[in-house]
Amino acid sequence: MTKTVLTTATGSPVADDNNSISAGERGPLTFDNHYTFEKLAHFNRERIPERVVHARGTGAYGTFTVTKSLQNLTIADFLQVEGQTTEVFVRFSTVGGGQDSSDYARDPRGFAIKFYTQQGNYDMVGNNTPVFFLRDPIKFPDFVHSQKKSPQTNMPDPAAMYEFWANHPQSLHQMTILMSDRGIPASYRHMHGFSSHTYSFWNDKGERVWFKWHFKTDQGVETLTEAEAAVRPSHGVQQDLVEAIDAGDFPSWTAKVQIMTEQEAKDYQVNPFDLTKVWPHSDFPLIEVGKLELNRNVSNYFAETEQAAFAPSNLVPGIGVSPDKMLQGRLLAYQDAHRYRVGVNVNQLAVNAAKCPVNHYQRDGAMAGGCPVHGGENQGSGANFYPNDRINDGAPAPEPLVAEPPMPIEKDAWINRYHTDEDDHFSQAGDLYRLMSESQKDQLANNIAGGLVHANRSIQSRLLAQFENANADYANRVRLALSILK
Ligand code: HEM
Numbered sequence: 001m002t003k004t005v006l007t008t009a010t011g012s013p014v015a016d017d018n019n020s021i022s023a024g025e026r027g028p029l030t031f032d033n034h035y036t037f038e039k040l041a042h043f044n045r046e047r048i049p050e051r052v053v054h055a056r057g058t059g060a061y062g063t064f065t066v067t068k069s070l071q072n073l074t075i076a077d078f079l080q081v082e083g084q085t086t087e088v089f090v091r092f093s094t095v096g097g098g099q100d101s102s103d104y105a106r107d108p109r110g111f112a113i114k115f116y117t118q119q120g121n122y123d124m125v126g127n128n129t130p131v132f133f134l135r136d137p138i139k140f141p142d143f144v145h146s147q148k149k150s151p152q153t154n155m156p157d158p159a160a161m162y163e164f165w166a167n168h169p170q171s172l173h174q175m176t177i178l179m180s181d182r183g184i185p186a187s188y189r190h191m192h193g194f195s196s197h198t199y200s201f202w203n204d205k206g207e208r209v210w211f212k213w214h215f216k217t218d219q220g221v222e223t224l225t226e227a228e229a230a231v232r233p234s235h236g237v238q239q240d241l242v243e244a245i246d247a248g249d250f251p252s253w254t255a256k257v258q259i260m261t262e263q264e265a266k267d268y269q270v271n272p273f274d275l276t277k278v279w280p281h282s283d284f285p286l287i288e289v290g291k292l293e294l295n296r297n298v299s300n301y302f303a304e305t306e307q308a309a310f311a312p313s314n315l316v317p318g319i320g321v322s323p324d325k326m327l328q329g330r331l332l333a334y335q336d337a338h339r340y341r342v343g344v345n346v347n348q349l350a351v352n353a354a355k356c357p358v359n360h361y362q363r364d365g366a367m368a369g370g371c372p373v374h375g376g377e378n379q380g381s382g383a384n385f386y387p388n389d390r391i392n393d394g395a396p397a398p399e400p401l402v403a404e405p406p407m408p409i410e411k412d413a414w415i416n417r418y419h420t421d422e423d424d425h426f427s428q429a430g431d432l433y434r435l436m437s438e439s440q441k442d443q444l445a446n447n448i449a450g451g452l453v454h455a456n457r458s459i460q461s462r463l464l465a466q467f468e469n470a471n472a473d474y475a476n477r478v479r480l481a482l483s484i485l486k
Pocket of ligand 1 (some may be wrong): 050057092126308310338341
């Protein structure tokens with residue numbers, strides 16, 4: 001077997017990787033230690049900024065298999081034929097903690113799927129909860145600041161978390177889910193995934209319906225109590241997923257959709273584009289459409305999981321967005337984050353690159369490389385402007401057949417800032433509370449009290465008023481749990 005020779009980054013053989021060059025046995029280093037300097041300089045640049053949210057995560061590859069064709073609803077090419085499979089990369093995450101936080105935080109979990117379809121990458125960037133804390137993206141930085149560490153002490157600040165929630169009754173539904181027994185998943189394999197947002201499907205007749213994704217875990221939901229979570233090793237959830245896949249125990253989820261027609265959306269009692277609300281299954285039943293399976297671990301965490309870049313704006317023909325204001329904000333936020341966190345040519349990295357040809361007129365930028373699907377070396381000698389006279393020689397041209405049908409907005413809508421303070425923030429939180437068993441209600445009240453006890457009386461009384469609005473018993477239980485802790 002031939003020996004593999006250690007080289008510099010530019011391929012030149014290295015004679016010694018243990019000893020720097022020095023002026024004499026006991027003397028200082030000399031300036032010709034270019035190999036030592038190369039190592040140290042590269043080491044200084046090993047980190048990229050962590051994600052501002054969802055920093056701690058675990059990724060794996062797998063497949064999505066269609067079990068029911070959605071041809072009548074969408075031209076999305078990966079949803080046409082029963083039995084058809086599409087490669088995916090999935091990244092699960094916690095939201096608030098940094099890269100070195102615990103896997104077992106009471107926190108929503110990210111559930112992001114990249115479908116490598118033949119018409120480009122489609123990203124479903126969801127969570128393990130069907131709703132979210134907010135309905136306007138302008139609040140996202142305030143919300144995240146209140147949930148992360150104190151700017152003064154760099155420590156968790158439960159009082160700030162509850163201060164935010166006291167001032168934003170729209171968060172009550174998601175907060176009730178987070179503080180419930182479902183708030184700490186036992187593993188990523190044992191939780192559901194949701195798009196949470198409403199998206200649209202459109203078909204070859206130009207007809208649009210609204211839809212939501214649901215990925216139901218086939219492993220069953222398993223959760224931990226605060227006390228159980230406290231004694232787990234911080235990396236336990238990552239280990240669980242990696243080891244299950246390595247052992248051939250491939251986790252899977254049954255993919256379902258809820259569908260609402262444009263007419264139903266106009267008349268339905270709940271705003272279908274409000275991210276703090278669910279669509280009751282009794283009105284919009286779940287329709288099973290596919291199976292998601294994870295079956296291959298990454299071979300390098302940094303290259304694949306850390307540099308993975310998911311964006312709700314990565315859409316394919318047949319799938320569009322909706323007027324959900326949060327989703328509109330997210331259409332801007334993610335690619336902007338990727339350009340900062342990874343770089344402008346982020347989509348040339350293997351984990352992010354499409355599996356189909358990519359033809360466009362974007363050029364240059366840091367690390368413009370030789371990604372084969374991106375036309376090789378920075379798209380070589382191809383035209384870099386459009387329109388051009390080389391269309392007949394293979395230069396890329398738009399395809400009008402994939403034009404999305406126009407999206408309806410309210411008739412005579414006026415551009416303005418519309419506050420939603422008077423909306424119903426409480427009914428669905430109350431409905432969820434009423435579904436809980438006695439033990440679940442107690443866990444909810446105790447989990448809330450454990451943090452709320454650190455907040456001042458004004459915050460406590462504003463939140464108790466919110467619980468009261470959802471359900472009187474909800475408020476009483478939290479009041480009782482608080483009184484025991486005080
Ligand atoms: C306006 C509201 C939101 C904003 C501005 C926002 C912004 C961001 C940003 C900047 C990142 C980091 C992206 C990166 O560096 O790669 C991120 C990650 C993420 N967000 Fe959001 N987010 C919002 C709401 C949501 C909602 C409602 C969900 C779920 C329904 C969600 C799910 C995720 C997930 C799963 C990730 C991690 C993706 C990955 O694994 O790389 N976010 N978000």
